[in-house]
Amino acid sequence: MLAAIAVLSACQISLAGDKPDIKAGMDQCMKSYAVFPLSAKEEFRTFMGVSKERAPAVFCQRLVKAMASGRITYSDINRLQENRHSEVWKVIKGR
Numbered sequence: 001m002l003a004a005i006a007v008l009s010a011c012q013i014s015l016a017g018d019k020p021d022i023k024a025g026m027d028q029c030m031k032s033y034a035v036f037p038l039s040a041k042e043e044f045r046t047f048m049g050v051s052k053e054r055a056p057a058v059f060c061q062r063l064v065k066a067m068a069s070g071r072i073t074y075s076d077i078n079r080l081q082e083n084r085h086s087e088v089w090k091v092i093k094g095r
Helices: 002-014 022-034 038-048 055-069 074-081 088-093
Strands: none
Touching: 022 055, 038 055, 038 088, 055 088, 074 088
């Protein structure tokens, strides 16, 4: 869960402003994902139901698009940190 919070925080910065920079958000997310512990990567991959090769791109696409559209907000990140319900898990799952 801490890994997801770190990525979301990084994406939030890249996507702030009037016109979100999707490419910058994706680049930042992919860099953050690369340093996740292997166990976290495996948990996300299994949770999303995708192959090991596709997991980083799918994870980041889902999060970045959700943040750019406003489906996920900074309050969702705070709710994750407080172990409260958040849309983040639905987004990561692809729902």
